[in-house]
Amino acid sequence: MNSLEQVPILDVDRISVFYGQFQAVKEVTFDVKPGEIFGLLGPNGAGKTSTLSAIEGLIKPATGKISVAGYDNVSQSLYARANMGVQLQATSFQPELTIADILRLFAGIYGVRLSKEEVQQKLEEIKLEDAAEKKFGQLSGGQQQRVSLLISTIHNPVLVLLDEPTTGLDPQSRRQLWERIEAIREQGHGVLLTTHSMEEAEAVCDRIAIIDHGRIIAIDTPDRLIELHRNDPEVISASRKGKITLEDVFIGLTGRAVRS
Template identity: 75%
Template sequence: MAIEDDKYILQVEGLYVNYGNFVAVNNVKFEVLKGEIFGLLGPNGAGKTSTLSAIEGLLKFKNGTIIVDGQDVQKKPLHARASMGVQLQSTSFQPELNVVQILQLFSGVYGVPMSKDQIKGTLKDINLEDAATKKFGQLSGGQQQRVSLVIATIHNPRLVLLDEPTTGLDPQSRRQLWERIEAIREKGHAVLLTTHSMEEAEAVCDRIAIIDHGRVIAIDTPQSLIDKHRDEPEVIAVSRRGKVTLEDVFIALTGSAVRA
């Protein structure tokens, strides 16, 4: 791995994660480029969350190398984490704090002080001006996700990790979040997201990796994966409307059995 190659913001090489004798992540390798939205797709239990947790530094891994913005997450964990912003699927903030107080708290935590005008501008940018004094628990799911993404990116990280960011959102909230994710890419930064939504993967991801049973089984652009597999009998067999979709390819590659 050329860790000094500055075209990558994230490099994962030969990653193994074990839980006792169970191998959850098995020799996973992929890179995320600057200015790229990269999707990590897989059935439940495929190894997505373990891979994400290892990148975040929350999970010790058995073997492999993870480089974030040129920093090895094992050798220089604090430097690597400083380049990351993380939005989890379910994020909880202090229940007694309102939206403004949460922004003030985390801007201080990250050493990025924000004036009242800057906070007001941020809330205007995410259409939450009228919710400034609301407690986090009083916000809708879409509003909570917008606040969570602001907190995850308040220190302008080079890599943003999003774990199923649009789960449970209505179409309008989902589209708004997609636009904010795309704005991160336009800065030349990178986004790694996990999702179960094939529509989301096709709509926002430049490239995707499909992981199953701990192994990466395909990496490419969504359209290239469709084009590559569209004529395979397994894909044709699961196609429901005559037009092959990314979901058809995904099911053909990972199987139709429901995972626990």
């Protein structure tokens, strides 16, 4: 059976999120299947962060349900979080700790025991085999992101949430992180990725949802989204290269105005 036909690892069903009287998320629905990289795209203030916060269990939706690996993330929150790994855009690990110390510390939090040999093996997986005794603050931005992604998956979660993981990275570091993310998918995990890079979304995502003003306004594969909207007047007018791209579709659907 194709992985995209399997039972979802993440199921977001008509959730709404309010901050006082303001509704940030409006009956959002989507799912992430095993072995799928799913992109959640939107302008600033579109509702991405609020949706992610609800999935992580940091805020409770006013309506709707979210399940992770079949566990309700409100009534069975401990089980849902145990099946989830999260990498934020900015890392906040103690800069004076060595990489080996950080790995063992967070592995212990998740109840995972790592021997010295296992620590070394995991560092080899992310091409940092010589960095065990380096302090986190001594690593480059790309190296720090690789360590952060390793820690978010150290307990082998079925769902991995990545919030703009390649922001600020050079092309080589970005490609290395893409390869790592794709390796996670190949292991059968589900990945939910937010990004402002249309190149990144088109390169690594199997499906994409575009959210704007709190609502999902389009959801499909990158190629299919381009094909469906290539003749839309707003998309055509957004095109600067003659060939319709995912960025053209995104601008055409969400508008040209800069969001604060």
